[in-house]
Amino acid sequence: MIRDPQTLNMLIDSVARFVRTRLVPAESTVAETDEIPAELIHDMRELGLFGLSIPEEFGGLGLTMEEEVRVAFELAWTSPAFRSLIGTNNGIGSQGLIIDGTIEQKQTYLPRLASGDLIASFALTEPDAGSDAASLRTSAIRDGDVYILNGTKRYITNAPEAGIFTVMARTDSTIKGAAGISAFLVEASTPGLTLGKRDIKMGQKGAHTCDVIMENCRVPVANLIGGKEGVGFKTAMKVLDKGRLHIAAVCVGAAERMLADSLAYAMQRQQFGKPIADFQLVQAMLADSKAEIYAARSMVIDAARRRDEGEDISTEASCCKLFASEMCGRVADRAVQIHGGAGYIADYAVERFYRDVRLFRIYEGTTQIQQLLIARNMIRAAAAS
Ligand code: COS
Numbered sequence: 001m002i003r004d005p006q007t008l009n010m011l012i013d014s015v016a017r018f019v020r021t022r023l024v025p026a027e028s029t030v031a032e033t034d035e036i037p038a039e040l041i042h043d044m045r046e047l048g049l050f051g052l053s054i055p056e057e058f059g060g061l062g063l064t065m066e067e068e069v070r071v072a073f074e075l076a077w078t079s080p081a082f083r084s085l086i087g088t089n090n091g092i093g094s095q096g097l098i099i100d101g102t103i104e105q106k107q108t109y110l111p112r113l114a115s116g117d118l119i120a121s122f123a124l125t126e127p128d129a130g131s132d133a134a135s136l137r138t139s140a141i142r143d144g145d146v147y148i149l150n151g152t153k154r155y156i157t158n159a160p161e162a163g164i165f166t167v168m169a170r171t172d173s174t175i176k177g178a179a180g181i182s183a184f185l186v187e188a189s190t191p192g193l194t195l196g197k198r199d200i201k202m203g204q205k206g207a208h209t210c211d212v213i214m215e216n217c218r219v220p221v222a223n224l225i226g227g228k229e230g231v232g233f234k235t236a237m238k239v240l241d242k243g244r245l246h247i248a249a250v251c252v253g254a255a256e257r258m259l260a261d262s263l264a265y266a267m268q269r270q271q272f273g274k275p276i277a278d279f280q281l282v283q284a285m286l287a288d289s290k291a292e293i294y295a296a297r298s299m300v301i302d303a304a305r306r307r308d309e310g311e312d313i314s315t316e317a318s319c320c321k322l323f324a325s326e327m328c329g330r331v332a333d334r335a336v337q338i339h340g341g342a343g344y345i346a347d348y349a350v351e352r353f354y355r356d357v358r359l360f361r362i363y364e365g366t367t368q369i370q371q372l373l374i375a376r377n378m379i380r381a382a383a384a385s
Contacts, residue, residue, distance in 0.1 A: 001064045001308035008067055016074045018047060023078040030081055030206035031352055044086060044116065049075075051114030053090040055098065058110035065242070065304040069249035073297070076253025080356050081206030083250055088158045089113045091246050092364070093120025095239040096166040096183050100226040105185060109164055121162035123153035123186075123212050124236050130154075131369050133168075134178040134233055138214065140169035146218040147171070147184065149192075153212040157363075159195055160208045163188050167214070168236050171229045183225040183232035192217040203355030241317045243364045245303055248320035251328035251360050252297045258335040258353050259289045265348075266338055276338070285334040293331065296324040315377040322370035325360035332357050 002008055022040060030036055044050065053068050054060025063071065068090070075083045088094070094113050097105055097120075112118035129136040138151025149169055156165070165186045172180035186193065196211030225235060263286060266277035276282045303316035335350040336343035343350050361367050 001066050001305060002070075003064065003067070008070065011061070011067075012070060012074055014047065015049075015071055016077070018043065019074055019078050019082075023082050027079045027349060027352070030079060032205075034205045034208075036081065036085060036206050040082075041085065041116075044082070048114075049086045050089045050116030052086070053098075054094060054110055054114040058106060059114035060110070065245065065307045066301060068246065069300050069304045072246055072249035073253040073256070076250040077257045079204075079206065079352070080250065080254060080359075081204050084157060084204060084207035085119075085161070086116070087246070087250075088122060088162070089116065089118075089120050092122035092239050092243045093158070093162070093164070093166060095242055096122070096225055096235045097185065099238050100183070100228075100231070100235045101185075102225075102227055104222070105225065109185065113164075118163040119158055119161045121156050121158045121165045121212075122236075122239065123156050123159075123165045123167045125154050125156070127152060127154050131366060133236065134181065135176070136168060136170065136181065138167065138169040139173060140171045140182060140184060140219070142171070142221070143218075145221050147221065147224065149184070149186065149214045149217040149219055151214055153214075155199065155209045155363075156212050157207065157209050159210045159212050160198060165193075165212060166225070166239075167212075168232050171232075175230075178233035179230050181233040181236075182229045183235045184219050185223040185225060186214070186217060186219050187223075190214075190217045190219060202358060203352065204359060237314075240364055241314050242307070244317040244321035244370070245300065245307065245313070247360060247364050248296065248300045248317075248324035249304075251324035251357070252293060252300055254353060254357050254360075255289065255293045255296070255324075255328045255331040258331050258350055258357075259286070259293060261348070261350055262286065262289070262335045262338040265342070269340075269342075282338060285338055289331045289334050292327045296320070296327045299323060315374055318365070318370040318373045318377075321365065322367055322374065325357075326367060328357045328360055 048061055051060030052063050056062035113120050126136050140147040140149050167184045167186045168181050170180045171182040192215045194213045199209045266282050267275050269276045299320050303313050303320050307313045332354045336354050342348050
């Protein structure tokens with residue numbers, strides 16, 4: 001749903017301009033230094049990028065899902081590290097609070113998240129609980145007006161920057177699965193909360209992940225999301241439904257960038273006396289990428305519209321994440337191939353993008369988890385009809 005096309009177009013234009021004039025030129029510096037320059041973070045705040053999908057009443061732009069994915073297409077035209085910094089405030093870090101939080105919890109945290117003064121992170125994954133998220137072991141034992149949290153969370157995006165974590169922990173140890181899990185808002189300054197060293201990743205330099213270790217962290221009862229125990233896993237799954245759709249949009253934007261770079265290179269690079277874009281085998285790679293990007297883009301917009309209309313888009317979100325992330329991997333592979341030897345050299349952005357986009361097929365649910373979810377939902381729906 002697009003509420004006001006004119007306002008949205010103005011936002012999209014200003015994001016696209018910012019991406020092309022400020023972020024793209026900074027890509028290689030960010031990759032080399034593993035840091036996003038402070039002035040760019042400042043400008044991202046000024047543009048309102050930290051609060052894109054936070055409701056207007058709490059200081060955000062309150063974008064609908066369709067509006068959000070259209071902005072994400074533009075933002076993803078540059079290194080995914082930039083999107084990652086604002087990604088958790090708009091997505092997995094804040095959505096648990098937005099979807100299931102109490103009004104007091106929202107008032108306490110959302111305005112600062114919307115302005116970018118506070119960074120939120122989503123802490124679900126553990127050393128022994130990745131795809132099988134419901135097996136998580138971090139415990140939260142109630143003691144009067146606090147819960148005492150113990151456990152380790154792994155690969156937590158933006159943890160080194162975060163001021164607040166949405167933490168999924170087990171409040172009922174007698175229940176092994178999802179029903180024993182609750183979601184908490186845990187402030188980074190809570191005594192007992194420490195961070196591991198920054199992970200050294202294959203790509204996405206400038207976006208940081210690390211372990212979050214909780215040892216006897218005393219978290220106020222008021223920070224139990226929604227004030228209700230036992231529904232934290234459902235909160236996490238609802239967050240991921242939206243997150244997966246957002247990541248699919250990011251895959252589309254990144255693929256569009258890689259294709260634009262490949263087309264420009266193919267039209268300029270001469271071999272056998274003419275531009276390589278004149279050769280049909282190169283054209284086939286360009287055309288396949290174009291068609292697949294168009295398919296993914298259409299899927300993402302359709303699913304986003306349905307979500308805005310209140311439909312349960314769990315299956316569609318998984319379809320989008322599955323197709324768009326795999327598509328992005330194929331486009332990256334062709335982009336390197338079209339660049340030939342140059343595609344393997346760091347002077348060309350596709351070398352970096354090839355590594356950066358590999359993560360899309362893994363995080364917020366692997367391709368294999370999306371396949372399981374889609375098939376499971378199909379079978380359940382058929383059995384119920
Ligand atoms: N929305 C609302 N509720 C949901 C839901 C959704 N999208 N998906 C599941 N639930 C509910 C279920 O209805 C169930 O509740 P009831 O028992 O009351 O019916 C509960 O949550 C447990 O769900 P389920 O039985 O599907 O749990 P599983 O242990 O089988 O979990 C998967 C399944 C694999 C889907 C889940 O663990 C998963 O998504 N894993 C990947 C995790 C991931 O993406 N990690 C990335 C890290 S975050 S960057």
